[in-house]
Amino acid sequence: MLLQVINLSCGYGSLEVVHGLSLHVCAGEIVGLLGANGAGKSSLLKAIVGLLPPWQGDVRVDGRQFRGQPAWRSISNSMVLVPEGKMIFADMTVHENLLMGGYHNPDRSLQLEIVLDRFPRLRERIKQLGGTLSGGEQQMLALGRALMARPRMLLLDEPSLGLAPLLVKEVFSEILKMKTLGVTVLLVEQNAVATLQIADRAYVMETGEITLEGAASDLLHNPEVKRAYLGKRRNEVWE
Amino acid sequence: MSIFDRRYEMMARDELRQMQLERLQALLVRLKRNVRRYREKIGDLRVASLADLARLPFTTPEDMAESFPYGMLAFPLREVIRLHSTVGPEGKPLVIGHTRNDLVQWSRLVARQLVAAGVTANDVIQICMGGYVYPGASGYVLGAELIEASVIAEEPCHMDYQLAMLQNYRPTILITTPTNALELARTIQQRRLDPQSLHLRTVLLSRPVEQETRAQLAAGLFAAVKCNFGLGEILDPGLCLECEAGQFHVPEDQFLAEACEGELVISTLAREAMPLLRYRTRVACELHHDQCACGRTGAVLKPGRRLDQRSCVNERPLYAAQVAAVLAHTKAAGHPFHLEAVDRRLVVSIEVTEGLFADTTQFIANLKPDIESEFLARLGIEAEVRFVEPRLRSKTRSET
Numbered sequence: 001m002l003l004q005v006i007n008l009s010c011g012y013g014s015l016e017v018v019h020g021l022s023l024h025v026c027a028g029e030i031v032g033l034l035g036a037n038g039a040g041k042s043s044l045l046k047a048i049v050g051l052l053p054p055w056q057g058d059v060r061v062d063g064r065q066f067r068g069q070p071a072w073r074s075i076s077n078s079m080v081l082v083p084e085g086k087m088i089f090a091d092m093t094v095h096e097n098l099l100m101g102g103y104h105n106p107d108r109s110l111q112l113e114i115v116l117d118r119f120p121r122l123r124e125r126i127k128q129l130g131g132t133l134s135g136g137e138q139q140m141l142a143l144g145r146a147l148m149a150r151p152r153m154l155l156l157d158e159p160s161l162g163l164a165p166l167l168v169k170e171v172f173s174e175i176l177k178m179k180t181l182g183v184t185v186l187l188v189e190q191n192a193v194a195t196l197q198i199a200d201r202a203y204v205m206e207t208g209e210i211t212l213e214g215a216a217s218d219l220l221h222n223p224e225v226k227r228a229y230l231g232k233r234r235n236e237v238w239e
Numbered sequence: 240m241s242i243f244d245r246r247y248e249m250m251a252r253d254e255l256r257q258m259q260l261e262r263l264q265a266l267l268v269r270l271k272r273n274v275r276r277y278r279e280k281i282g283d284l285r286v287a288s289l290a291d292l293a294r295l296p297f298t299t300p301e302d303m304a305e306s307f308p309y310g311m312l313a314f315p316l317r318e319v320i321r322l323h324s325t326v327g328p329e330g331k332p333l334v335i336g337h338t339r340n341d342l343v344q345w346s347r348l349v350a351r352q353l354v355a356a357g358v359t360a361n362d363v364i365q366i367c368m369g370g371y372v373y374p375g376a377s378g379y380v381l382g383a384e385l386i387e388a389s390v391i392a393e394e395p396c397h398m399d400y401q402l403a404m405l406q407n408y409r410p411t412i413l414i415t416t417p418t419n420a421l422e423l424a425r426t427i428q429q430r431r432l433d434p435q436s437l438h439l440r441t442v443l444l445s446r447p448v449e450q451e452t453r454a455q456l457a458a459g460l461f462a463a464v465k466c467n468f469g470l471g472e473i474l475d476p477g478l479c480l481e482c483e484a485g486q487f488h489v490p491e492d493q494f495l496a497e498a499c500e501g502e503l504v505i506s507t508l509a510r511e512a513m514p515l516l517r518y519r520t521r522v523a524c525e526l527h528h529d530q531c532a533c534g535r536t537g538a539v540l541k542p543g544r545r546l547d548q549r550s551c552v553n554e555r556p557l558y559a560a561q562v563a564a565v566l567a568h569t570k571a572a573g574h575p576f577h578l579e580a581v582d583r584r585l586v587v588s589i590e591v592t593e594g595l596f597a598d599t600t601q602f603i604a605n606l607k608p609d610i611e612s613e614f615l616a617r618l619g620i621e622a623e624v625r626f627v628e629p630r631l632r633s634k635t636r637s638e639t
Contacts, residue, residue: 001253001254001257004257006257006260006287006288007260007264007287007288019285020264020285020287021264022257022260022261022264023261024254024257024258024261026254056287057287203261206268209264209265209268210261210264210265210268211265211268211269211272212265212269213258213261213262213265214509218340218343218344221339221340222340222511223318224314224511
């Protein structure tokens with residue numbers, strides 16, 4: 001197991017938002033984490049990488065304890081978070097954004113070529129300011145910037161957020177290609193159908209707890225998933 | 240060595256334990272949200288690790304009987320597309336529901352079992368329970384279809400038809416009950432037929448049998464003998480598979496098995512419609528996790544005897560309370576009786592007390608066929624009624 005989360009709880013102030021949750025991701029997998037707004041998905045990702053201090057539980061990377069280490073350490077564990085809303089540097093060029101992603105990497109010029117080959121659109125816009133890119137291109141830039149760190153694992157927080165359906169398709173096809181690069185992906189999403197179409201396994205999260213886990217193909221037609229990510233009650237789904 | 244689902248059947252123990260913890264936590268959440276009985280039982284309990292399992296409450300067959308029919312469903316009935324029933328304590332009915340996804344999982348688990356028994360897409364499978372409507376037969380059909388083996392969808396009742404089908408269709412796999420298999424082997428021997436001419440490669444029995452019976456059947460039917468172990472309340476077949484090394488493996492990605500004071504306790508980790516938490520199966524067992532030569536990592540189970548009063552007649556489960564309920568519809572109502580299973584029949588010995596005694600023997604003579612037809616009609620069991628003197632009471636006597 002590349003990433004192992006055991007009984008993790010975290011929250012803000014006195015409010016617990018993730019309640020003793022466990023999940024794991026094996027090397028080479030794409031694992032989806034689905035849930036409605038406010039289910040605690042992003043908080044969980046922050047707690048995994050150390051941006052949010054966990055209240056209890058364990059995070060293990062390659063079997064080694066990771067919990068309690070500063071967030072920047074996650075890079076040396078080859079685990080990179082692509083945060084919600086892309087968070088690219090709007091006033092920097094595409095080139096500078098990518099270099100920032102490989103800040104700690106001495107071979108970043110080599111990695112830059114690999115990333116630009118992966119995303120030819122970024123090569124076309126290499127000198128353009130990040131903030132002037134379209135939504136889809138910004139998401140590609142965020143993915144490319146993450147790849148600059150030569151990660152073994154990407155934690156993607158809602159990459160489809162704010163994108164038109166066609167662009168969502170494009171971004172998800174890029175995520176699927178991560179597999180061929182040997183990159184493991186934990187994909188946090190509200191877009192259940194798109195996620196389950198590319199993921200190997202998925203977890204469904206509701207109000208800080210996992211309610212379902214299984215192969216993505218099994219969950220695709222599961223009415224419980226619909227209930228969870230639409231936030232509907234059991235008797236409302238059929239209305 | 241054939242393994243249907245290498246990812247789950249040969250999963251490393253540490254990953255399996257992690258997956259069990261995740262599924263157990265999710266199970267608790269679903270049970271607390273969707274099943275009132277469990278909400279009351281579980282309260283605020285949480286599990287931080289599998290070691291906390293022991294703190295969780297048990298589910299008993301009595302819980303299931305009290306919740307009959309739909310009280311244990313964790314899904315709306317509309318999404319439950321299959322209902323099976325079995326007999327619970329004191330003969331009370333128990334209902335087990337399955338969603339579409341449950342049936343998909345069931346087919347995969349049975350496919351694991353069939354592949355472990357050497358079944359391939361090239362095989363022809365005859366499922367023949369000797370006239371007994373075995374709910375698990377539909378599970379075998381699902382599993383066989385998944386591995387694309389051919390299934391003969393007929394249930395010949397008479398031994399002549401069974402033999403004719405074995406000769407005409409030339410099935411390579413026979414799924415049957417031990418009682419039926421033994422009768423088939425006897426018939427073949429009596430008619431001086433050559434068992435090799437039947438083309439059978441494997442006989443899969445619906446329940447475990449002694450080594451001696453296995454050897455007898457292997458010689459009598461000229462086929463390898465494999466056994467199933469299942470429980471109607473949980474899953475039958477599919478709860479276990481017998482591997483090439485002759486061990487029963489529990490698919491631990493789906494079931495969490497414990498041996499509590501020698502009793503098999505099962506939690507269903509992935510079932511949707513009717514998940515069960517720490518279900519006391521009333522079956523004695525031994526469990527261990529020693530490495531098996533077959534490479535499967537699921538716990539090895541050695542099922543033992545039943546720990547309740549359930550007996551078995553012609554492969555059907557039977558409780559004394561069911562017999563009393565049948566007798567209650569006859570003039571022998573309320574009379575002490577004792578039971579004995581002989582071959583496929585149930586021998587019911589009823590004590591003739593003053594209430595039953597009449598001055599004509601005709602009364603007793605008429606009562607006998609009445610009771611026997613009542614057994615056939617209500618329980619589907621062939622019964623032989625004997626009237627005995629009260630002094631012949633045995634220790635197995637059941638009071639009505």
